[in-house]
Amino acid sequence: MKKRPYRNGEIWDFEAAMMSSSVNHHKQQQYQEQKVILGLDGGTSSTVCVCIAFIDNDSNNRRFEMMNDGPSPDRPPSILARAVAGxxxxxxxxxxxxxxxLERVMAEALYKSGLTRAAVLAVCLAVSGVDHPTDQYRITSWLKQIFSSNVKLFVQNDSVAALASGTMGKLHGCVLIAGTGTIAYGYTEDGREARAAGAGPVLGDWGSGYGISAQALTAVVRAHDGRGPQTALTDCILNVLDLSSPDELIGWTYEDPSWARIARLFSYVVSCAEAGDEVANNILLDAVQELASSVKAVVKRLGLSGENGRDNFPLVMVGGVLEGNKRWDIGKEVINCITKDFPGVFPIHPKVEPAVGAALLAWNFLIRQSRKDDALEID
Amino acid sequence: MKKRPYRNGEIWDFEAAMMSSSVNHHKQQQYQEQKVILGLDGGTSSTVCVCIAFIDNDSNNRRFEMMNDGPSPDRPPSILARAVAGxxxxxxxxxxxxxxxLERVMAEALYKSGLTRAAVLAVCLAVSGVDHPTDQYRITSWLKQIFSSNVKLFVQNDSVAALASGTMGKLHGCVLIAGTGTIAYGYTEDGREARAAGAGPVLGDWGSGYGISAQALTAVVRAHDGRGPQTALTDCILNVLDLSSPDELIGWTYEDPSWARIARLFSYVVSCAEAGDEVANNILLDAVQELASSVKAVVKRLGLSGENGRDNFPLVMVGGVLEGNKRWDIGKEVINCITKDFPGVFPIHPKVEPAVGAALLAWNFLIRQSRKDDALEID
Incomplete structure (x- = not known):
């Protein structure tokens, strides 16, 4: 049972077995110097934990030079194991x-790496629903019961991991997430942060996959009852949902009001717009304005573009709505719209997943800590 | 137990007791010729049944002249009893x-009138959720098990009763309902009908109390995160909901997503607009356009304004959003907007409740039936 080592026992029982096992003796030797970072991305649908190797290139005894040898977009970190939970x-x-x-997914990642908690230098837990310092404090207290006191613990909102997945662990810039929902988050190097949107559909997240799909459904109803122009969305959506009349959409939405179910219609709206439908096209143009306005609000509040408004800053783009594999490229249009106000915007489509971003955040915190320690030693 | 005669027994047990009771003997004599119509308005929050006296002014033996002596806005029908249920x-x-x-509320109305089912000439049941002929057929079949075969039965959507409450039973014109939700319904004298909106908030009923309130909440969030202009709605709504920051609105909406709860903020949006707040004012102007467009779509599809577009037609206005007791009078603005396209629109604020409208519908059906019978006799 490699995947689930902890069946009827305690979550961490495998560690004792691993330490005493002769089979693992060689591995133990091999990895006894191995130090790792755990990065977790916990969302509403799944939780991912990665275990990455922390390479100490401390050749010239000045630890902060590790930074230059640390992960970069061209040199992603070495992932020892990956575990997924609900x-x-x-x-x-x-x-x-x-x-x-969270505890089980961390145990699984370590077990798969052939390591124990003794190898862990730091843990970065980025979970949705962490919005207040009280959430951070509560989760950190609980992590302290699992790991020894010298392990560095970081608890963040999942948007932070998404940003770090694009900036390779650097907490600076803006991240725009647009999947079922949408949110823009921004961070400055001196630790200030701001967000826009992300309040759910009742409170107007209109650029999200849900928002775009709900407006498409509305357009079908309006075309049917005479309030709006005819649109290709009608045949397309009725066909996809296997309905015979727009009247039946009312029952369909009442049946199950989950946002994700409605948001799944998003790609059909894009197809209709690509095929030249004016109504679908306008819905996407509106979404572009909405998404761009979230980013612009964050950039403005944090002054990310500098005093002259032309400084460079990274914009990490995450989520199905922003994926650039379509002719009608929403992400590209959002960037065009932002560029008009902030020409220094530098878009990034992350090459690693948010859990790796979380691990890289911890990596950078460790480096910064090490710099500070060295600075103190020099003083 | 006058209010609930049917406690542990059958719903209609009171009728046998009424027939045999000596106490009721005089009353029986008095009402033995009394004929009544039951009108029911069944919504999602409550069900009302009225029992109205059908007066047969058949002096010159031509029954259809009853119409001239029937109820009118100046001469409302005589209500013998009213009962309310869930x-x-x-x-x-x-x-x-x-x-x-439905059965209990009809029994209660008859019991309160001191009458039995023998006095019932017709029943009009107007309930929300009746959208298809199959719904009408199912409910009519069940009513047939309760009443004798000579009782006329009419089953309608509740919007029909709302229209009839303004036209005193005449099925012609348009009704605009705007409370928590919104819908426009229209009918022509030759039996055609059309509706617009009424599809719920996901499908864009933006002129409703819910729609107006949700847009106000969105405006508060946008002002807070920098996407929108500052607005007096922020202080007003936070104060009403006893919250200290717009961030807390997210939790407030997730807590209980019921439309009615959000729609209750409607009157505060009106207050802010009356006090000169630009954002609140624009939300109400948008709502006016939305509500007017529903009516215009129905009028256009049915040709209610005639070939020249200038014919008169009644527009019955129902629901809290359209009540004219405010300085910022949404109903009046809706009429102004419709008048530009259809100068023959004639607004009516009903003086009787929808259950009475339902009863008057049945009254008119009876009259029409009687006309037809007479016509056949003459032929």
Whole structure:
């Protein structure tokens, strides 16, 4: 049972077995100097934990030079193991279930790496639903019960991991997430942060996959009852949902109001716009304005573009709505729109997943800590 | 137990007791010739049944002249009793519970009138959730098990009763309902009908109390995160909801997503607009356009304004959003907007409740039936 080592026992029982096992003796030798970082990305649908090798290139005894040898877009970190579990948003599944999921997924990643908690230098847990310092404090306290006191612990909102997945761990710039929902988050190097949107559909996240799809459904109803122009969305959506009349859309939405179910219509809206439908096209143009305005609000509040408004800053773009594999490229249009106000915007489509971004955040925190320690020693 | 005569027994047990009771003997004599119509308005929050006296002014033996002596805005019908029960929308409470509620509320209205089913000439049941002929057929079949075969039965959507409450039973014109939700319904004298909106918030009922309130909440979030202009709605709504920051609105909406809860903020949006807030003012102007467009779509599809577009037609206006007791009078602005396209629009604010409208519908059906019978006799 390699995948689930902890069946009827305690989550961390495998460590004792690993330490005493002769089979693992060679491996133990091999990895006894191995130090790792755990990065976790906990969303509402799944939780991913990666275990990455922390390479100490401390050749000239000045630790902060590690930074130059650390991961970069061209040199991604070495991932020893990856484990996946279910939802760990405490708002959705409750505190106890969320904790157990997080603890098990970390144990699994370590077990797969052939390591124990003794190898862990730092843990960065980026979970959705962490919005206040009280959330951070509560989760950090609980992590302290699992790891020894010298392990560095970082607890963040999942948007932070998304940003770091694009900047390779550097906390600076803006991230725009647009999947089922949408949110823009920004961070400055001196630790200030701001967000825009991300408040759910009732509170106007209109650039999201849900928002775009809901407006498409509305357009079908309006075309049907005479309030709006005819649109190719009607035949397309009725066909996809296997309905015979727009009247039946009312029942369809009442049946199951989940946002994700409605958001799945997003790609059909893009197809209709690509095929030249004016109504679908206008919905996407509106979405572009909405998404760009979230980013612009964050950039403005944080002064990310500098005093002259022309400084460079990274914009990490994450989520299905922003993927550039379509002719009608929403992400590209959003960038065009932002560039008009902030020509220094530098778009990044991350090459690593958010869990790796979380691990890289911890990596950078460690480096910064090491710089500070060295600075103190020099003083 | 005057209010609930049917405690542990059958719903209609009171009739046998009424027939045999000596106390009721005089009353029986008095009402033995009394004929009545039951009108029911069944919504998602409550069900109302009125029992109205049908006066047969058949002095010159030509029954259709009753019409001239029937109810009018100046001469409302005589209401013998009124009974109220809970929800009777079969989509909300299920078929069995909906039926029991409707049967009990009819029994109560008759009991209060001191009458039995023998006095009933016609029943008009106007319930929300009746959208297809199959719904009408199912409910009519069940009513046939309660009443004798000579009782005329009419089953309609609740919007029809709202229209009839303004036209005193005449099925012609348009009705605009704007409370928590919104819908426009129209009917022509030759039996055609059309509707617009009424599809729920996901499908864009933006002129409703819910729509206006959701846009106000969105405006507060946008002002807070920098996407939109500052607005007096922020202080007003945070104060009403006892919250200290717009961030807390996210939790507030997730807590209980019921439309009615959000729609209750409507009157505060009006207050802010009246006090000169530009953002609140624009939300109401948008709502006016939305509501007017629903009516215009229905009028256009049915040709209610005639070939020259200038014919008169009634527009019955129902619901909290359209009430004219405010300085910022949404109903009046909606009429102004419709008048530009259809100068023959004639607004009506009903003086009787929808259950009475339902009863008057049945009254008019009876009259028409009587005309036809007479015509056949003459032929």
């Amino acid at each position: 939802c760990s948003n405490h708002n959705s599944v409750g505190e106890i279930a969320a904790r157990e999921t | 929800c009777s929308n079969h989509n909300s409470v299920g078929e069995i519970a909906a039926r029991e509620t």
